Amino acid sequence: MIVCENIKPDEYNQVVDLAVEVFMEDKFFMKYLPDEQNRRKTLAEIYRDGVEICDKNFGGTLVAKLDGKIVGFLMYFDYVKFRKTNLADFKKIFGVEIQHNHVAPISFAKIHRLVLKSKQNPVYVLAIGVGKNYQHQGIGKSLFADFLKCFEDRVIMSDISGLFFLRLCQKYGFDLAPISDVCYVAISK
């Protein structure tokens, strides 16, 4: 049975390894980090920062467990509070383009403009992933549904380059706006 719960500090490494596994073939990262070895190394750095920073900055990581094993994760943060109180970390984590200087800076600015336009304080999904051997069995859906239940009264937002997360957001009626040739921004209504 799938159980979704908050991550424990001794589970950070497992989630980082899982994030590297699931994002190695992500269109966005393949485009901007074409060298496989460099992509693996950079993804480990990005998601190690991701877990720690979400935890410290008004957010966290939900993990999905199957028979006690972590098979999925969802990292999130409070967009406005995080940006207001810790701009340095915010830029580090949120603007992969700023940290690694590979990714078109336009996406970062566009996302921020959409947040300002919405006049809301979104809970931002930094990343969602399910281990390759466990995908397409309803685990991602169950993780996302649990997350949405925790934040029923809030606007949810994310940038999306993966087809199945895009479908999931479409199912929940999110508005989608393209921000590059490989990426959309999704905002709940």
Ligand SMILES: CC(C)(COP(=O)(O)OP(=O)(O)OC[C@H]1O[C@@H](n2cnc3c(N)ncnc32)[C@H](O)[C@@H]1OP(=O)(O)O)[C@@H](O)C(=O)NCCC(=O)NCCS
């Ligand atoms: C996105 C992700 C987390 C979804 O998790 P999952 O456990 O595989 O997804 P689920 O089985 O819960 O299915 C969710 C929805 O995706 C779609 N989907 C899943 N598998 C599918 C398949 N084989 N064919 C078509 N659609 C599929 C469906 O819309 C499904 O909802 P439905 O079953 O009600 O129709 C997972 O695929 C993943 O980790 N992908 C790689 C990382 C990634 O792309 N993350 C998002 C980055 S923006």
